[in-house]
Amino acid sequence: MEKAMIRMRMSMHDAHYGGNLVDGAKMLQLFGDVATELLIRNDGDEGLFAGYDKVEFKAPVFAGDYIEAVGEIVSVGNSSRKMVFEARKVIIPRPDINESACDVLDEPVVVCRAEGTCVVPKDKQRRK
Numbered sequence: 001m002e003k004a005m006i007r008m009r010m011s012m013h014d015a016h017y018g019g020n021l022v023d024g025a026k027m028l029q030l031f032g033d034v035a036t037e038l039l040i041r042n043d044g045d046e047g048l049f050a051g052y053d054k055v056e057f058k059a060p061v062f063a064g065d066y067i068e069a070v071g072e073i074v075s076v077g078n079s080s081r082k083m084v085f086e087a088r089k090v091i092i093p094r095p096d097i098n099e100s101a102c103d104v105l106d107e108p109v110v111v112c113r114a115e116g117t118c119v120v121p122k123d124k125q126r127r128k
């Protein structure tokens with residue numbers, strides 16, 4: 001089954017709440033881009049996100065964190081493609097050391113997990 005990954009740094013523009021906390025919706029935006037890549041790889045089309053069955057926010061995300069979002073197609077229907085997603089924090093700022101210090105985490109921290117389904121209509125599927 002297809003897999004995809006993107007990595008992105010959360011900026012001050014992504015910070016929305018006190019203490020530079022990032023809105024959880026940002027993780028769903030990353031999953032939308034991962035899903036789109038999965039559909040392009042599987043079907044040659046961007047497809048459409050039909051819905052999420054489950055979304056879990058497991059740890060807070062802050063401006064300056066590097067987030068790795070991964071996804072995988074786990075089952076293929078007629079036009080539906082079921083996917084699972086995980087977002088992990090892989091680098092964090094260390095303002096306690098100085099304003100530009102950062103650490104690569106020895107163990108990534110899972111910040112969000114989700115399951116959802118996308119649809120590529122039959123007439124748009126270009127890979128069989």
Ligand SMILES: C[C@H](N)CC(=O)SCCNC(=O)CCNC(=O)[C@H](O)C(C)(C)COP(=O)(O)OP(=O)(O)OC[C@H]1O[C@@H](n2cnc3c(N)ncnc32)[C@H](O)[C@@H]1OP(=O)(O)O
Pocket residue numbers: 032035036046047048049050051076077078079080081117118119
């Ligand atoms: C990933 C993208 N590149 C990015 C985005 O899409 S972001 C924008 C958010 N999404 C949208 O704007 C999509 C809006 N929705 C739609 O256009 C339609 O609802 C749809 C195309 C997603 C589905 O069309 P619809 O006519 O309702 O579908 P059906 O013909 O009934 O079903 C088609 C298959 O999809 C399965 N399915 C439908 N809804 C769901 C659901 N909520 N959860 C799980 N599965 C769903 C349905 O069972 C059909 O499956 P099979 O063809 O039998 O495999």
